[in-house]
Amino acid sequence: MREINFRQAIGEALDEEMARDPSVFILGEDVGKMGGLMGEIGGLYEKYGVDRVRDTPLSEAAILGAAIGAAITGMRPIARMRFADFLGVAWDEIMNQMTKMKYMFGGKIKMPLTMDALTGAGRRQAAQHSQSIEGMLMSIPGLKIVLPSNAYDAKGLLKTAIRDDNPVIFLEHKMLMWAGPKSQVPEEEYLIPFGQANIVREGGDVTVVATAYMVTRALNAAEKLEKEKGISLEIIDPRTIVPFDKETVLNSVKKTGRIVIFTEECQTGSFAAQVAAIVADEAFDYLDAPVKRVNAPDTPVPYGVVLEDFWMPNEEKLIKAVEEIV
Amino acid sequence: MREINFRQAIGEALDEEMARDPSVFILGEDVGKMGGLMGEIGGLYEKYGVDRVRDTPLSEAAILGAAIGAAITGMRPIARMRFADFLGVAWDEIMNQMTKMKYMFGGKIKMPLTMDALTGAGRRQAAQHSQSIEGMLMSIPGLKIVLPSNAYDAKGLLKTAIRDDNPVIFLEHKMLMWAGPKSQVPEEEYLIPFGQANIVREGGDVTVVATAYMVTRALNAAEKLEKEKGISLEIIDPRTIVPFDKETVLNSVKKTGRIVIFTEECQTGSFAAQVAAIVADEAFDYLDAPVKRVNAPDTPVPYGVVLEDFWMPNEEKLIKAVEEIV
């Protein structure tokens, strides 16, 4: 099988879906000639033309507003929002419009709208270009949230997102976009359904729920723990935050009796808290140890190597948490 | 002692702080002649003049942006934002500016900025005027979040908010603003510190963490449970979501071994999840039963009596959850 990287996965998914369905179109800043901030969608503008690959003014509220108006009248827009940090300037479109209209209108519309945005730290981009905001997004009912950890999943999930009749945000971790490893990916089309977690690594001692770039770090930690201490981690990547495949996680906890939730967000108001709460309720009788979370501290993301590396969750922090409960 | 209602508490707190400190001023829509949506600040415009009680255009981003600019240059603005649901149109000011500037700038500024906004359902106002968004706000480090449950606390906490050198959002539950019971309130000045939970009712069987209007409902449920089943609830009102007084909650759980978190938010991404996660980690050894949460379902707030009443957390739902774990 051929290998592609995360960026190529994005480009291919968009290309295939645009070829397949003429109602799909892209709008956003620098999507045209520039082909995306990292050239990840290079060629689409040339292939599909200015109508379907639309550079916009720097007007995020208008980008999402326009996407909403187009979505409810028969189109299938993909709004490329660059950094998730920028969503604040179009937050009402997300929290009050695209996610509420169907419900408020008694179910009588469809909202097939996909957004994508870069997430995460690690590139020394400081507080306004590094945030993980899935916890904030998660509190908006009506939104589906995709957080892939590798190129293979990214391609299959993005195609599913575009075909979904609901608003979906697809979050691309910077460390995967810039320098993530390649995945083996078939030539043939494939889709990955939402709400199906991936058991990235099987193990018997501790369940680790990890997302996005933290999956890579969890795998590193697992190897080390296995080799050095004989502790075996079962690593689960939910892939979609909403819908969340809680069964897979609960089943794993029933087996291991222990769980650490390992995500890059600030701890307060995180997806990790949500998982912890579900486990503490629904798998309580199987738990042999406190429910642990390894996340970032409750601060903005600092600039620079020293501070950002200290801030980010990493292998050592995960190992420490695991050792506390085994 | 005299009695005042929730609205009067707001008005008195603002009046006293404006009288005390000339750098305090109010800006927002309908703060002037109208004296607030419910007349709650009636008289301030007449007393302090148009400079310190400023009606604004319908421009929430400019309201908060201007408040930020004023706060970092020596003023102490109070931005009245009406419905918390409207914060989406000024979300970047909240998530990326007021809460991050101090940190990004290496600590070299102060941001003494207070916002207040109506929160919660129960007034048949439908999806865009009824939300509880403390879960969403909570995921922003740098913001303090106040959620009072009665007029006495409201007054003391609002005064503390205004004197705080950090951005604070003060959330006023509609059911308390419109028709909440009166509190006994002294003539003399008092402040209530942030981060000190209030044990509203002592009890030995189950700890209930409740916020805002749910405190009232928790008290009703407690009475019923005590009378009819002999179950004794300990009700804790955190009063401030951030900072959160986890010690008081953990100590209570150590006594009761059981906890239900009872808040009005959609369950996913809620403050309730955060409390559950903390308890499942830090009081795990004391827990005798699953950690329960009673919240609203993950849907927008529906219109009308039948649907909204079904949607809102209430006494019956709390009682059911308590009975499941005793």
Next chain:
Amino acid sequence: MAIEKEKLKELYRTMVRIRRFEERVAREFAEGNIPGSVHLYIGEEAVATGAIAHLRKDDYIMSTHRGHGHLIAKGGDPRLMMAELFAKKTGYCLGKGGSMHIASLDIGMLGAAGIVGSGIPIATGAGLSAKLRGTDQVTICFFGDGAANIGRFHEGINLASVWCLPVVFVCENNLWAVSVPTSCSLSVPNVADRAAGYGIPGVVVDGMDVMAVYEAAGEAVARARRGEGPTLIEAKTYRFRGHFEGDAGTYRPKEEVEEWLKRDPVNNFKEKLIKMKVLTEKEAEEIDQAAREEMDEAVKFALESPFPEPEEALKNVYS
């Protein structure tokens, strides 16, 4: 522009129907049959009526929190509207949305805006959609003078201009955003003056005169339909009641209110049509009577309709 007799009568009938609907809502609200809040369109009927008269059924409108008039003008069914206000299962949104959130895609009603100004970029998107789908559908976007100060006014209109989209932006300037007068939010004489910043026509029109609105909107809709891009129309108008039902509106000077009440768009138009011999007193009476009966019927329908099942609250979050 000479407007045909039948058209004039139709305009009048629509205005009367809006007026009677709103009066009925005021009464039902006062009697406790309608929960939540309602914002009435009384005094502003000429704007929706004159503008929407140019639209086809498959054209779109984007409405506001003060949206009942827009919906009636676009062909909305007062029974389904009233049922929605009563929070009944038979309402436009199954009783889930209420006064501020009625949509009906089959007649091109894209929704109202509980968050002021939120409709503006959405209307731009509907215009984009029409263009991409190769239809000649036009979208009219209504919003108030208050909304003209929110960021999306700027972003949404600019984008429509840059992309040359078939959208007509109609600012209903009723001089007040709740208690804040335009003198506190606008430092130019007209909202329409801002159109120049987007390179599109800005037109000021007497919003109490349905014929004037009809004329201005006619040009703007035709321009949009021809693919020549958006127009910003500002209709100077006035709300005759409080901001919402229950608001005494004491912040407005009495004299101002009285002055504007004299300019009642419905009554004045009736007198004009009678003078023009387009309408007889008797016909006017019949139109009025029919409207009253229609609204009685709407209330009856709403009253007799069942509430939704409580579990409806859990449905339709996702497709």
Next chain:
Amino acid sequence: MAIEKEKLKELYRTMVRIRRFEERVAREFAEGNIPGSVHLYIGEEAVATGAIAHLRKDDYIMSTHRGHGHLIAKGGDPRLMMAELFAKKTGYCLGKGGSMHIASLDIGMLGAAGIVGSGIPIATGAGLSAKLRGTDQVTICFFGDGAANIGRFHEGINLASVWCLPVVFVCENNLWAVSVPTSCSLSVPNVADRAAGYGIPGVVVDGMDVMAVYEAAGEAVARARRGEGPTLIEAKTYRFRGHFEGDAGTYRPKEEVEEWLKRDPVNNFKEKLIKMKVLTEKEAEEIDQAAREEMDEAVKFALESPFPEPEEALKNVYS
């Protein structure tokens, strides 16, 4: 307006210092000494220099992601700036903010804007504060042509106008917002044309000519200082490098880039001053040499400074 000789020299010196600082940043970035992203001001030096020359130390500026030039013009210390870029403890923000987030309240630098346009309403707030505190401080708010399309441009400038605040809004129109040309975002000739919608003066100025900028800004600052309200100045300029270091900028037509490179604001001003006999070649050389040494020193300072303690990451979230 006749500008004094000494002032002209000072303007030149500031421009040279900005240019040399930015060149040094480019080099240090390429060598891997500066993490993250940097956006250089090369080509636009005349704008910050000409505008800020009118400000006192206690006046304010609000900067952008392309903000080094503004800070130097306002009296920022290149050593502390460079240290910040190097993420060192001695930087303006203890190494926590980096290139896009430098603030220094003691010299009136209110911060930069990683979120494009976010500074506009904040500048309005600084103006409000000056007015409320009864000072005559003026705030200059810089932003790009891209930022002129975000909602806050509208809200922030309108509010400043309605409240008649002492703020000068300076749009640095370098024709591009990353790869999006103004032809895709502006349907009028000038951003300044939008000033009319807010009832304030809109002035277009050659942003490659520091004297022109100085003149236009002088009037605007004086107007603000007199309490007569805001002005919108648009300086037509050009960035000589990619959007950020590392951006090849291939989306821009070669001819356009070449055309603008000929209009180098620093070199052309030098030649002009020499022709005007304000400056000799030797003096120019000295100024340049001093700037180079200053920036060498800044880099040395940054290199030799320690990194912050890792635990610094946990501090200063709250006061």
